[in-house]
Amino acid sequence: MNAVPPLGESLDVPPPELSGSPFSLPVAAGDRASHGALAGITRPNDLSASLLPLLETLGWQGDPQQVAETLPHFQESFDITALRNVLAALGYQSGAEKTALNDIVPDMVPCLFLPEGRDALVVADLDADNVKAFDTA
DSSP states (O other), X not given: OEEOOOTTOXXXXXXXXXXXXXXXXXXXXXXXXXXXXXXXXXXXXXXXXXXXXXXXXXTOOOOHHHHHHHSOSSOSOOOHHHHHHHHHHTTXXXXXXXXXXXXXXXXXXXXXXXXXXXXXXXXXXXXXXXXXXXXXX
């Protein structure tokens, strides 16, 4: 995971591979097999890109097929409601809280941070000086 720079500065580091993650496994045989558990999302965006890193950060140990089965069907976009519905179907509760990145406290982590006008960040860990996050850009 990358340390998040202060707002206004950009990350020029590519997101890390989720090595050893069950999410890299194919869902089923055929054309969609190489796309993994998120093959059903027709228009990927920052929220769909945050789903697997968020689940990994939460310590989810389920089967990738479960993720694929919880994805919304016949939906044009993957929005925050779709993401929260997938999390709920996988057994996670979520809530919304308006806050700034520097106001996130350790008991809020891991979390999904949605900065206004920027792509979502999966905040995995933090301390007094650093924030470790997956940047979905």
